[in-house]
Amino acid sequence: MYRLHGRLRSRTMRPLWLLEELEVPYDYVSVAPRSPEALALNPLGKVPILETDDGIVLDSLAQMHFLADTHGGFTHEAGTIGRARQDAFSFAVLEMMDANLWTLALHSFGLPEEMRVAAVKPAAREMVTMFSGRIADLMEGEYATGDAPTVPDILLAHCAAWARGLKIDLDERVLEHMRRMRARPAFERASAHEETA
Secondary structure, eight states, rough: OOOEEEOTTTTHHHHHHHHHHHHHOOEEEOTTTSSSHHHHHHHTTOOEEEEEEEEESSHHHHHHHHHHHHHHOSOOOSSHHHHHHHHHHHHHHHHIIIHHHHHHHHHIIIIGGOOGGGGGHHHHHHHHHHHHHHHHOOOSSBBBBBBSSSHHHHHHHHHHHHHHHTTTTOHHHHHHHHHHHTTSHHHHHHHHHHHHH
16 A cells, blocks of 8 residues: 655645556645655655655655556556657656756745745746747657657646646647646546645
8 A cells, every 4th residue: 555645736746646547545645845744754855755565765756657667557668668768758858847847946935035046037937938849849649658648748747737837838739738638537536635734
């Protein structure tokens, strides 16, 4: 049995959504980042935190890879060219979109006020817009790496929703992909969790 700790309005939504896609049992525990509960499980205090029977897995992408590999869904088989392309797509989304979105978060609320640099924010926003088109160019069909969704599809849809929440313009192909992914029943189930802390 898995126990996923985190907050819906964070990267926690990524493994939570995948757990629903894979239809495996889990418990969801609403935990704020840097809270005593998060720090007890992760010295960095970051969420999401995935507890498994064999230990704790940190980082949303590592959690998704672990879950997809363990349950044989939402992934290409390890050691195949399909998996190599899937991983490359995931890393491109992390580098081009997630990193710039995180820069915006850090300089908006994540860093102490005296460390924030407002001047970096316009460039980070523009990078998300520009790179959304390049990410769309990498897509190999209706989904990131073909005709069926895999781990990077959740990653891309989450980053696109994050960007739209910040009113950042995105390539229409990325927006259409996000709408298609968020229409999935698993996304609705994952979104239905209530925050209790």
